[in-house]
Amino acid sequence: MKLYRPVTVAVGVLFVLLGGLTRLLQPDSVYEDPTRIITRGAIGEDVRYFDSTVTVTRMRFAKSFAENKDDSPRVDTEGVFVAVEYDAVRGTKNPGNNDVTLTADDGSVYKPVTEIIEASITFAEPGFARSGALVFEVNPSDVVGLTLDVHTTSFFNVLNQDLAIDLGVPDEEIAQRSIEQAEDQYVIPDSVTRVA
Amino acid sequence: MESLDDVIDAMIADRVIHRHRRKWLIALALVIALIVVLLLTGGFKEHKGRAVPTFDAPTTVQAGRFEYGFTEAKIIRRPKTDYSAAEAWLQVYFDLKNIDTETKAATSMQGRLLRLVPGGGAELIESNGASCHDELNVVVVYGLPSQPCYAKFDVPADYAEDVVEIAVLAEEYKSDEGTMGADEKPYWHSAGVPHSVVRLKATIETEKDE
Numbered sequence: 001m002k003l004y005r006p007v008t009v010a011v012g013v014l015f016v017l018l019g020g021l022t023r024l025l026q027p028d029s030v031y032e033d034p035t036r037i038i039t040r041g042a043i044g045e046d047v048r049y050f051d052s053t054v055t056v057t058r059m060r061f062a063k064s065f066a067e068n069k070d071d072s073p074r075v076d077t078e079g080v081f082v083a084v085e086y087d088a089v090r091g092t093k094n095p096g097n098n099d100v101t102l103t104a105d106d107g108s109v110y111k112p113v114t115e116i117i118e119a120s121i122t123f124a125e126p127g128f129a130r131s132g133a134l135v136f137e138v139n140p141s142d143v144v145g146l147t148l149d150v151h152t153t154s155f156f157n158v159l160n161q162d163l164a165i166d167l168g169v170p171d172e173e174i175a176q177r178s179i180e181q182a183e184d185q186y187v188i189p190d191s192v193t194r195v196a
Numbered sequence: 197m198e199s200l201d202d203v204i205d206a207m208i209a210d211r212v213i214h215r216h217r218r219k220w221l222i223a224l225a226l227v228i229a230l231i232v233v234l235l236l237t238g239g240f241k242e243h244k245g246r247a248v249p250t251f252d253a254p255t256t257v258q259a260g261r262f263e264y265g266f267t268e269a270k271i272i273r274r275p276k277t278d279y280s281a282a283e284a285w286l287q288v289y290f291d292l293k294n295i296d297t298e299t300k301a302a303t304s305m306q307g308r309l310l311r312l313v314p315g316g317g318a319e320l321i322e323s324n325g326a327s328c329h330d331e332l333n334v335v336v337v338y339g340l341p342s343q344p345c346y347a348k349f350d351v352p353a354d355y356a357e358d359v360v361e362i363a364v365l366a367e368e369y370k371s372d373e374g375t376m377g378a379d380e381k382p383y384w385h386s387a388g389v390p391h392s393v394v395r396l397k398a399t400i401e402t403e404k405d406e
Contacts, residue, residue, distance in 0.1 A: 075329075079340045101301075109301035111335045137302070139339030 036152075036160040043168055049150070050161055051091030054121060056148060057131070058085040059167045061178050062186030065135055067116060069187050075115050080140045080179050082110075083186045084148055084167070085133045089196040090123040096154025102136045102167075105145030110136040116188060121150055129196040133188050143175045250361075250393045259391040260367035261296035261384060262305055265342060269360050269396040271351070274403045282353040286312060288362055288396060292326050293342035298369045299384070304333040305345075309388050312349040313361040320363060323347035360398045366391035 041047035043056050062081045066072045075081075082102060098120045102110040112119040113135050124130040138146075150163035169175050234240065251257065253266040267289045276282035292305060307325035314321065328334040328345035336343075365388030372378035 077340070078343070079337060107300045108338055109299060110337060111302045114304065114331055114334050137335065137337050137340070139337055142300075142339060 036162050038162045038164050041163065041165045043165070045165075047163055047165060049088075049121075049163055050095050051093045052095045052123060053089040053091070054150065054163060054165075055087045055089075056084060056165050056167070057087050059083070059146075060085075060186055061182035063182050063184055065115075065186040065188060067188050068190075074185060075113070077137050080138050080143075080182055081113070081186060082136045082138045082143075082146065082167075083133055083188070084136070085131065085189065086121060087129060087131045088121055088123050089129040090126050092126045094154075095123050096152055099151040099153050100134055101149045101151070102138065103145075103147050103149055104138075104142045106142040108139055108142040110138050113137050118191075122191075124193045127196055128193055130191060130193045131189070132191040135186070135188065140175075140179050143169050143179070144172055145169060246393060248363075248390045248392050250395060253394055253396040255394060257364050257392055257394060258295060259364045260309070260388065261294060261298075261303065261369075262309070262336070263291075263293040263295045263342065264310075264364065264394075265291035265293075266362070266394045266396060267291070269362075269398040271355060271357070271360075271398050271400045272403060273353070273400065284351050284353045284355050286349040286351050286355070286360060286398065287346045288323070288349070288360070289344065289346045290326075291342040292328065292336055292345040294336040294338040294340070296338050296384075298382075300338045302335045302337040304335050306386055306388075307347070309365045309367070310347050311363040311365065312351070313363050313393060314351075315361070321349050321351065323349050356400060357398055360396055362394045362396065364391045364394060365389060 039047055039049070041054075041056075043059055046053045046055050060083045062083055064074050064076045065081050065083065066074050084102075100112060100120050104110075116135060118132055118134060121134075122130060122132055146167040146169045148163070148165040148167055150165075152160045152162060169178065253268065256263060256265045258264075269289070270287045271284060272287060273284045274280075274282065288310070294303065296303070305326040307323045310323040311320040312323070324347060325333045326336070326345040326347055328336075328343050334343075334345070367388050368385045369382055370385060371380045371382040374380035
């Protein structure tokens, strides 16, 4: 029996070529994680997220927060709360679900508090915009370089897009001043949906 | 036609087989007797004590990414009413702190990390997770001081123990085996391995009718 028939060799060569072709499909630039692109932004900047737009409109430090002005209980902390208000304009494509965390320069990762239900950036129907607020409990000694990270969780078979939005705490002095000036009580604004 | 040699060979073989037959039979009988005795006495079961240390409350236990400062335990009974059957649950109080120096990530405690040991070989009862300042499954932030929390365990309505034992499981920060193609980046394995047992004195409280 002939082990290396020309067809066998041809199939082998075909596989090698296919391997090379899949390399061509990979993105041109080299990222830390080749399945995701991180888009960076800052407060007030419209950041593209798939074909939608996310804007962080405001960031506030607060010593406590409440869900609404009147009857909801006040939530306190030994640390400090960071409230992030955003505005999300939905494009036609489904932006899927996302995980939202805050990261700081010393490596801390903060998650939205459990007391409110909103724990990720929520999009309205296509063509509509929605504003919302996220509240994080934060360690006051690690807030320098606070960044809002939006991590897409829905799609694992496409090139995903993550957001990293700088919340404007560049150094220790500004951090301490912001925490000293933290408002006594932050009231979570009602989320508003409007035509974009 | 069989030759004489064949006949002699057959005779010798016969002798060889039969020479030690009784000894073999006795040995076989002994083995069977041994098996029967072992089966009747419960076999070679290794009777092990508890493999993890036991501590008495109040005590502080560092297991995985949490530090628990156990303080007290309460059995709370709700008497039966016209509309509901009697029920009881155990509340174990502890100060919870996030000590995750590996990822420094805020996280909430999973209920299965604390388990009630009912004793007598019964199945362990998982908790419902940590409730802190009246909020279930609170996200505990790394770097903040410990906060008082409690965990609930569902127990039978007639449950009454002076001392309860709580098993603490520790999550492990390690990587998966990379040889089979898994990502070798380490992460917190939430399954948890047994870490210790904490013994707490329990008091019984009965909820009053409203």
